[in-house]
Structures are given as C-alpha cells and as structure tokens.
Amino acid sequence: MDQLKMGEGPLLFSRRGALATATLNLPKALNALNLEMIEQLSLKLDEWAEDDSVAVVWIDGSGDKALCAGGDVVALYRESAAYGETPDYAFTTGFFSREYRLDYKIHTYRKPIVVWGGGIVMGGGIGIMAGASHRIVTETTRLAMPEVTIGLFPDVGGSWFLNRMPGRLGLFLGLTGAQFNGADALFAGMADRMLPGDRRETVLVALSGLEFFADSERNHRQVSDCLKRLQLPPEEQPQSNLRAHYDQIQQLTDFATLPEVCRAITAYKGEDKWLQKAAATLAGGSPLTPWIVWEQLRRGRHLSLAEVFRMELALAVNLCASGHFREGVRALLIDKDRQPQWQPATLEEISTEAVDCCFEAPWAENPLSDL
Template sequence: MSNQAVIFEELEAAGGKRIGVARLNTPRSMNALSLEMIHLLKPRLDQWAADDAIGAVWLEGEGDKALCAGGDIVALYRDMTEPRSDSRSASEGDTFFTDEYELDYQIHTYPKPFIVWGNGLVIGGGLGLMSGGSHRVVTEHTRVAMPEVSIGLYPDVGAGWFLNKMPGRTGLFLGLTGARMNGADAIFTGLADRFIRHDMRDEVKQALQQSDFGDEAHGAVSKVLRRFEAGSREAMPQSVVREHFDVIQALTDGDSLMEVVDNLGQYAGEDPWLIKAVKTVAAASPASMTLTWQHYHNTLHDSLSQVFDKELRISKRSLKMGEFAEGVRALLIDKDLKPRWHFPTLESVDPEWIDRFFMES
C-alpha cells in the first residue's frame, strides 16, 4: 500500500470519460485531515475540474472505520504550544484553517458531480469534506458528529451554513451537544443524500463506470445511486433525531443560551442518546458553548462564503486564546479528561472576551 496521505486514481468510464478517485490514506489516525492531505487534494481537484475527460469525482477513506474523523488537532496543538522559531514564524494553524476552508468551499462549488462515500466516522473536518459533495452517501456504519465544544473549539468547516439548514433547531442541538448521528439522521438533517450498504461500494463504482457522463452527468450519478439505495432499505437504521425531534425542539426552545442549557439540564427522560447529549453539555467548555450559540445565530442569513469568512476569523483567534489548546491537552495529549476551562461556568463567561473572537482584524 502507498504511504502517500491521499491516493489518487482514475477509473475508465463509458464514452472515453474517467472518474477521479481520491482516497484519504491514514487509517491509523482514522484518516484525520492533515495539512499534507489538503495540499494534495486542492491541486488535484483543480486539475480534474479542468480536465474534460473527468466525468465525476469520488472521495472515500481508506479502511472500513472512517471517511475522516476530523482535523489533525494534535498537530494544531503542537503549533499552539511550541515556541516560534525564525524558520517557523508563520502559524501552521492559520495556514491549516485557511487551506481547509478553501478546500471545503472548493468541494461545495465543484463544477462536476462530487460523490462522497461517507462510511464510518465522519467527524468535524470530515463532515466539512462531506457536506459540500453533490452526492453524499452514508452507510449502516456511518457516525456523524460535530463535537468541538468538548475540545474548546466550536462547530466550524461551514457549520454556520449547514447547521442552520437543518429541520427546526436540530442543528443548534447537535452543535451544542456534539451528539453522534447515524446515516439515517444524516439524511433527515440534510447532511447526506443517499443511504447505501457499505458492501455495495465497489458495485456502485462499477455501475458509475458504465454511466454516460454527458450533459446530464449529475442525473447519471443520481440514477445509479438511486438504484443501489433501493436495495439497501432494510439495512437503514431508525433516525434518532427524527424520533426525538419534538423533544429536541422543546429542549432548545429558549431566548438565551442559559435558558437552553437549563432546559437540557432538566431533561428527566430515560433515552440513552439524549442522556449522553446532556452529559456532554455539562462537561463542555462554557466559552465554546457561547461561541457556538453566537455563531449559529450570527450566520442565520449568511451566504456560504460569508460563513467561511467568519469561521476563519474565529478559528484563527481560537489558536491564540488558549481554550482550544487546553481542550486538546485534556482529551488527547495528557488524557486526564480534566480540562481547566478559561471560564468554569456559563455565568462566568466574559462577553468582552468572547467578542474578541468575532472582531475583524
């Protein structure tokens, strides 16, 4: 197997066309998105977009466990905590977020069918990659989440765009709790388009190779995916988000973050998925919860490009403010699971400190 972080190949298709395949290839880290991966993907996607012989692009992850389990936050931690040298004066974190969001936007606006096979973990930065695809496929193994509040960050990678487009206030709930969703949830919330069994992946590729990527390339892809989805219905789980929609609406019905968090804390039901979500809120960074609340409401009417512009500003600030570094330390570096958050409670969060994240430089 190649050691390259992203493996590229081109599959022969009907009519002299080809399908460009990109496979994230760091399975030991659950294909965590690194700066190296980003710098491999962006130019190749540009090349395929300009090549008339490429009829469609397919993105997947190596192995059966993950498309991508998030950004390489351990590398970001090193950048946040190691002393700067003259040869390393520029922040690698700034570069990472800038280039990551450019890649996400590139996928959102891609001029050809962009199929994402979202099997296994699709977390954080992985969801940023999948959300922009024109044809987003999930499987019986898919697990989707935006758990950034637990590491002192906030839902980014375009989350201000896609969380606001979810039914009701489910996007707000998922951003504040980091709750994991299955493939059926991803379809219900608008994060995915098709549910297909994972063991059909190679058959789907073969069927696409026999498709005509002419003037109706998007329709040709949809026709193939629709056929395989029809044969996968028995494997599709129940959507827990759909099942608990009314409860989620009630829990998030508040005029302030404090009201919503109080509602969550008073949940007295017995559903294990909701209980776990409530426990996550209790341990999350109060500053991150506040950032998430404000960003969600600030981007309600924004365009996609406006959302990414705002998120780049917030994320660059996050590299310098200490909360993100502390969250990563507690979860992944020292693994003591005892983060010392900047503000111990929501009541103690300083609004002026939060405002600094949103200020234009």
C-alpha cells in the first residue's frame, strides 16, 4: 500500500503497507515535544499494538534539523514555581507522568520500533529514542542531556541509560550536558546503527518492502538485518569524542565524592574544545543538578525500569517546584541574559536534606504506580 496521510498537525501518521509511521511535525520548534504530541503518539502506539496489519513502527521528525530538541520547556516554565513561591503540582505531574508513560511504552513495546535520530536529539527526544528496539543515528546527529543549564536533571529514563554506558561516561554526560554525535551514541550504547543522513527515504522503502510475519521476534530480526545492510561503513563515520576521551573522562570522574569530581572537570585547562565546553557548562549550570545526577545514578543503579520512571517523576515535579528550573529557563530562554541567579549559588551550599527532599514523592500515590 502506498503512503497514506492520516492527518495534519503536530504529529503526522501514515502507513506503508505493514510499516506504520509517526512524524513529529513542529519543525520550527525543532519538533519539541508538547502534551498534545505525547498523548497522540501514545494513543497511536496502543492502536498499532493491537492492529495485526502493523508489523513495524517508524518514528522520525519533520525536516532535517532534528528528531526532537526536547520537551515543551516554555509551557513547563509557565506552570513552575519561582524561588519562595507555593508550588502547584498539577500541570507538571500531568505532563511528566504522560511523557514517562510514553517512554516506558516504547521501551516495552512488543513490535519493532525504528527511530530515525537525525539532527538534534535532546531531552525528550532522547526519551523517545532510547527505548526503541532499533535506534538509527546519522552523520548529523547531535545528542545531549543539557538539563544542568536549566536546573532540571537528565530524566526520560536517564537514570536507566546513563547507568548502562561504559565506565563513568553516563556520569560525565549527566553532569556536563556535553553534546555527543552518532558515533558516540553507538559507543555509549545509545544507538544501534549509523545510516547516511540523506538515505531516509531509501530506508523507508527498504523496510516497507520486507516480508513480515505474525511472529514479532522474526520481524525484529528482519528489521535488524535490513538496517545492517544499509549502515554507513565505519571509515565514513565521524570520530567518537567519547571513545577518544574515554580514559581522560575516567580520570576526571575517578573520585569518591561529587565535589571532587566537579572540581576536576571544571579545572580542565587543556586545549580540547569539547572538554573545554563541557567544563564551562558544568561551571555555569545549576549547583543542585549535579547533586541530583550523582544521587539518581546511585539510587537508580539496581532499580527496574518502572521504578526508575517513578523515581524520576518525583524528581521532575519537585525540581519544577523548587525555583531552580524556573530560574534556569528564565535566564536561558525567557530573558536570555544567561545570568541565572541560583539559590543557593554554589555546590557546597546545597545541603543533603535539600537533595533528599527532591526524591520524596509529593503525592500519596505515584501516578506511575501501575507500570
């Protein structure tokens, strides 16, 4: 069956035979994920899961610039508390619980899900990509979890996938918000194949032309073999910064306490531009976020995927209520003065009690208790 357009708006759905596609369609906003998109995609995944004529799901972003640059930060900003304000948890609880529920659904989906992660893939975009069964990157892919700049934390399952990266790469990326490319994603276990960025249509045609079966595991193998045949040869892939700097990152993070790790990273005085930027981002970021990253990775190390999302939901809602998130977004995206006035202002002033409070559930029952 030829491609069939199923509607206009922030999400486009279509069919190519047994291949069902979903396209995030806010290219001017780099396909940033809003609540409407989260709900529509979740409902469509439920529908396709029960549709025997759908064998494979494909998710991509409109245009060539991004799969998804993150969540709808401005909407969250409007509903978050400033320092000293009484928080209202309703909107943030609704937003994050729906987003994490979608991410969990992708992680546990029975049918193959292929995500085309070309261009920018950050924050909520990583949430969509991380749990897919077949994660494609290209030469243009730029990933990051840059929440340290806005007083949030690497969520959407970051406690799960950062803990599963080689060595302490996850800790380093969570603390610094450093960007990493498609080759880095392959090295860190965040992607499965690198394909040429200008071959998206070729890949869609190849996948839609496969012979699919009622056996979902067999279809997983079909998709894997197809993508392997189309992958970019290693010699044509960009260099991996994470691979090249692996030993140095291990040295910078090889300390028993968070302050020691942060001092080592921010004290970097070498000539490497990538490490310089990582150090500067950590130095200028929220002093609370590094403590959350350190603790979420410690607490999340042995949690199940469902437990991770429940923990992160409490964290996200509490940080939006703390004043840190609102101040970070104000400085970066609203007033754009890039001069956040963090309270407290330094890593050393953050108390253990303040960190522990961020992990305490603000409701009687976690909205994700049924996962």
